[in-house]
Amino acid sequence: MRRTSERRTLVALAAVVPLLLTGVAACGSDPGGDGGDVTITFVWWGSEGRANLTKKAVELFQQKNPKIKVQTSFSAYAAYWEKLATQTAGGKPPDVLNVDTRYLAEYGGRNVLADLNGGAGKAISLADINPELAATGVYQGKRYAVPWAQNTPAMLYDPAAFTAAGADPAKGLTWDQYADATQKVSAAGGFAARGATDFGILDTTLEIWLRQQGKQFYTPEGKLGFAADDLRRYWQLAGRFRDAKGASPADVTASYNTSPEQSPLGKKLTSSEFAYDNLLPAYQKANGKPLNVAPYPADTAGNTGQYRRPSMFLAVSARSPQQEAAAKLVDFLVNDAEVGKIVGTDRGLAPNLKVRAQLAASAKGSDKTLYDYEAALEPKLGAAPPVPPKGAGAIQKLLQRTYEEVAFGRMSLDDAVSRFMSEAQKGLG
């Protein structure tokens, strides 16, 4: 009796132990190896349409580098960062990753990203990239990322509506003229749709507005570059648009999210919105009417505060065992002329100036509008501001929700300003 029970224990253990072992083996298995084929992972954010273009570019890379296999995945902007944070915390960040300037310090400063100035990063050529643009990937002396595309903060608008209101944003408006025009646009539509999306929530617009006055959003030391009074004046400006019903009502403003399809302009609830010039085709598709791109309104002509912005970066994981293959992919995506043709202006203008010139020569439709706009603006563009500090991603959301308190009339302007300043200072540490 005793023996049978013992035997059964053994059988049971025999059944369980291999399970355990395979589990352990799976944990310990080493990716890559043998000098032959290598597999790297590559992630980005964006829509399905963007994913199709990017996958085509990756396929081309695999054809030219048959020994490198690339596993891709993508998600929407917010979900992307949540997923990336979890993967990184788990010690398995992707080999090649898409990084935003708002999160560059967060990841670079914590040694998640490889310094591309040396090592495998030497495979990435920056020769044909505007040096000012290339410098935006450098944080505290280390090149954590390479610009994947260039864009510029800009105003997107419905030219028919503004022409009817007697204004031509493309020629450059003052803030007063813009306020006046939006009020007229709203009135023409019986105030159902409005002239502008309320910009009190937008950190990029605040940044441009500050730059027009010679100030900056963040100092190079990573502190706020403006005072409570600056923010108060900015929100007072936005308040003028709101009170005159030139800007969207609070509930429409609150529905804003960064995707063109779901933004007020994309949903035809407003006739102009501050965004980035490269989003023109996407906005146009969502809105249905022909849209145009214009420089920011400015009170001194020529001083629009706009700059050459890295619309997004590519980076290589510092923990990747395949940094050479990863760097090869980055170089290919940034500099290859074929890739430029495939991805077009989806993320912005090609970072490689030679590729960009080729594409500009053959552009059509809203792409052509974009290239012409950038070409005209190029000489006026300033250098990009310093890399935003850790916590910049949270500041964007803080600005949005404190302004909403004002727009919904739940908080006085002064209270909202002091809440923003105190929470921002806490968040930036």
Add this chain to the structure above:
Amino acid sequence: MTTVRTPDPPVAPKAARVPGSPDRPAGRRRKSQPEAFAFLTPWLLGAVALTIGPMVVSLYLSFTDYDLFTSPKWVGFGNFAHMFTDDDRYLQSVKVTLVYVLVSVPLKLTVSLLVAMLLNTRRGGSGFYRAAFYAPSLLGASVAAALVWRALFMGGGPVNEVLAFFGWHTPSWVDDPQFSLASIVLLGVWQFGAPMVIFLAGLKQIPAELHEAAAIDGAGAFRRFRHITLPMLSPVIFFNLVMEAIHAFQAFTPAFVIGGGRGGPADADLFYTLYLFEVGFQDFRMGYASAMAWVLLAVIAIVTAIVFRTAKLWVFYDDAGERR
């Protein structure tokens, strides 16, 4: 109904000596423990690796400053102190969650009980309606249901249109701080199927004689409900109350989707779990998020304990002799 009975399955002849069978002396039973553990191993591995282990780690992390990428720094009770003294958004998330629990749970229980009573009256098609009413709760925490909800309640959506038809012009419910939480409460209430089915089972357990006797004595429908249905149903109400309260405290998906993933307009939908998620996975403050999770666990445990304590006062068990 047919009267043909399927024959009972043949009773398996009792094996002469089935090891571990209950007729063996108690002393023998203990000997078989090692193999019991061997067979439990897969479950134990899962419990230790996926539940207990992470819980222990999160308890440790709750006393640290941990940014996910660099190693945690011990800060003692700092996270807990910060929560209650220096974090307005934390207090906002507590407020939103309490309002949600206090409004949605009673509302949901009332609706589910009313529907259960309606379905308990024998009418044609009650099986269909039971299934139809239960269906929404199968979608429970689903993103799809929340997305549909958002579309229903957003500016220019069907709800706006219908209300405007009756002369009540409302803003976009999901994007207005005054209405946003209400739309999430309504979504929670709409998914009343699970407690409804349990109520229905409870109602069917109440002996019809009680109602018949009371009716003969002249008790009206309301008195019968008050003095028969409610007391007889109280154990079921108790169960549903505990379960729904726990669920409500942990609500996440509807708030995440309807609030646009950021706590809604002006933080009006900043549920506790949502803020916890944001702190941990968007702001990279996993130590603080862990501390928040443990406070939530403690609060749920305390609330449940209180409900259990008060149960003695209002929960009636039919088998009074075994009442504890």
